[in-house]
Amino acid sequence: MDFTLKIWRQENANAKGRFETYKINDISPDCSFLEMLDILNESLVNKLSHPVCFDNDCREGICGMCGLYINGHPHGPDQAITTCQLHMRKFKDKETIVIEPWRAKPFPIIRDLVVDRTALDKIIQEGGYVSVTTGGIPDGNAIPIPKYKADQAMDSASCIGCGACVAACKNASAMLFVSAKVTQLSLLPQGKPESSIRVQKMVAKMDELGFGNCTNTYACEAECPKEIKCSNIAKMNREFLFAKVCTEENI
Amino acid sequence: MKLIQFASITKKMALAAFGLFLLLFLPVHLGINLCLLREDGGEWYRNASHFMGTNYIVKVFEIVLMASVLLHIIIAILLTIENFLARPVKYKVKSKTKTKTGSKYMIITGVVIACFLVLHFINFYFVKLDLIEGKYTAEIEKIDKHFQQKALKLQKGELNEKEQAQLMAQYQAISQVSQEKMDMSQKNLVNLSKEEVKLYCGEDFEEYEPDFYVMSQDLFSNRLYSIIYIFVFVILGLHLSHAIKSIAQTFGLNHNKYNYAIELVANSYAILIPIGFALIPIWIMYIK
Ligand code: FES
Numbered sequence: 001m002d003f004t005l006k007i008w009r010q011e012n013a014n015a016k017g018r019f020e021t022y023k024i025n026d027i028s029p030d031c032s033f034l035e036m037l038d039i040l041n042e043s044l045v046n047k048l049s050h051p052v053c054f055d056n057d058c059r060e061g062i063c064g065m066c067g068l069y070i071n072g073h074p075h076g077p078d079q080a081i082t083t084c085q086l087h088m089r090k091f092k093d094k095e096t097i098v099i100e101p102w103r104a105k106p107f108p109i110i111r112d113l114v115v116d117r118t119a120l121d122k123i124i125q126e127g128g129y130v131s132v133t134t135g136g137i138p139d140g141n142a143i144p145i146p147k148y149k150a151d152q153a154m155d156s157a158s159c160i161g162c163g164a165c166v167a168a169c170k171n172a173s174a175m176l177f178v179s180a181k182v183t184q185l186s187l188l189p190q191g192k193p194e195s196s197i198r199v200q201k202m203v204a205k206m207d208e209l210g211f212g213n214c215t216n217t218y219a220c221e222a223e224c225p226k227e228i229k230c231s232n233i234a235k236m237n238r239e240f241l242f243a244k245v246c247t248e249e250n251i
Numbered sequence: 252m253k254l255i256q257f258a259s260i261t262k263k264m265a266l267a268a269f270g271l272f273l274l275l276f277l278p279v280h281l282g283i284n285l286c287l288l289r290e291d292g293g294e295w296y297r298n299a300s301h302f303m304g305t306n307y308i309v310k311v312f313e314i315v316l317m318a319s320v321l322l323h324i325i326i327a328i329l330l331t332i333e334n335f336l337a338r339p340v341k342y343k344v345k346s347k348t349k350t351k352t353g354s355k356y357m358i359i360t361g362v363v364i365a366c367f368l369v370l371h372f373i374n375f376y377f378v379k380l381d382l383i384e385g386k387y388t389a390e391i392e393k394i395d396k397h398f399q400q401k402a403l404k405l406q407k408g409e410l411n412e413k414e415q416a417q418l419m420a421q422y423q424a425i426s427q428v429s430q431e432k433m434d435m436s437q438k439n440l441v442n443l444s445k446e447e448v449k450l451y452c453g454e455d456f457e458e459y460e461p462d463f464y465v466m467s468q469d470l471f472s473n474r475l476y477s478i479i480y481i482f483v484f485v486i487l488g489l490h491l492s493h494a495i496k497s498i499a500q501t502f503g504l505n506h507n508k509y510n511y512a513i514e515l516v517a518n519s520y521a522i523l524i525p526i527g528f529a530l531i532p533i534w535i536m537y538i539k
Contacts, residue, residue: 006343008343019343069342069344071344071347072342072344072345072346072347072348073346073347073348077347098343098344100342100343100344103338103340103341103342104337104338105336105337105338105339106337168346168348170334170346170355171334171337171338172334172337172338173259173334173337175259200258203258203259203260204258206259207258207259210336210337211259211337212333212334212337212338213259213262213263213330213333213334214259214263215330215334215354215357215497216354216493216496216497216500216501217350217351217354217355218350218351218354219346219348219350222348222349222350223348230500230505231505231506233500233505234499234500234503234504234505235503235505236260236503237260237263237264237500237501237502237503238502238503239503240258240260241260241264241502241503244261
């Protein structure tokens, strides 16, 4: 298969970026998207020019490092997959593919397609954890948790923090990410005691970092590689309201 | 960047709460408007307007309503600016993600509705506030009472020459008042300009009210206005289609058990309310 690639190139955060066009030929339909970029980069290196930078790690959809905005879709045109799980057979032969980095104010570009997603880590640092005193390992079955709750928490916990929700949202809002973390922890007995303070802290951090405000458009849900549901956002809203109105611990 | 120092969720909830109040007002307004469909020369409609214009509870709600409109608009604009700033460099390829049309264009449909609201205020509310001249109506009984008081003063010789002349002019005018200036029940003078109010009711008569019936009939007889009116309500339908679902989500109501009920209410609201409003110009244009 042959493709024309239009790729965003930018030397560093402050440099002025531009689109470069590359032609790439004889790509197998079974090739993954990142493999295709590897092939392109090899040819660029052979020509002694700088390869296209892009983030990736596990290449099996579990780490959340990869993330490209491909033809108007975060993680490309397929459903419920990350960029590394995308195959070239999802594109038409001779198609022009436009590849852009995640675009949001809290995600500054490091180089080319690599963006700095530390902002998401900062939100987690605000409260996306359970405070426990160390000691002996607790017995696995000591705290009973109903199966449906465990399932719900697991669904929320499947968020890999790739930032596709922010990239997809027309407001660059991180509500789906934050709500998944808030929900996952507050559903379980270990996370429950801190839930009111957690939601307030994490939302405050999210706002401070410059993410947009959610307008319930649900583009995040449609593009999430892990199919996190917007009901998480509703739960977070509920919890936030409860925390502000009914608890004494306000931040 | 934060333009107002509240948490994003707090702002959203405020926006939703004011929106909810506006939503609840719509059926009330629609109910009054539907009185226009009754072929009674505007009796019901004028009664309803009279009630809305004089009842004290309604007056309190009027202030709340105006505040809601303003705050809903202001918060929406601030949020939109913040959201715009959250992505300083835009994508080259516009998002291809499938989302609901209503949700994507809330601010645009909102602006259209706000523009119409300005027009609507100029046409009606400003008349009520006496900033713009409109058409007026007054109860004949009240005019009579006012006239008799004046006549009494005349007998006692308390009126000066100018006032006497005015009273005579009023007497003449009112005895020759044409049928067109009376409503079907023959209880009210209607369709009066400010001049005519002074002529028929006397200079210092104050108990006249704006004649919204005549004013709305005048507006709807203008085809362009009617078409704009119908267009705006299609846009309002689009705005409403996202409104109720969004309010529910913002207040955390999202559950498989009742989501279909919210959906049902939201969709029927978004369809029935605009149809109800648009029915009136259509009725006046084609059926009447
Ligand atoms: S590289 Fe790990 S999810 Fe794609």
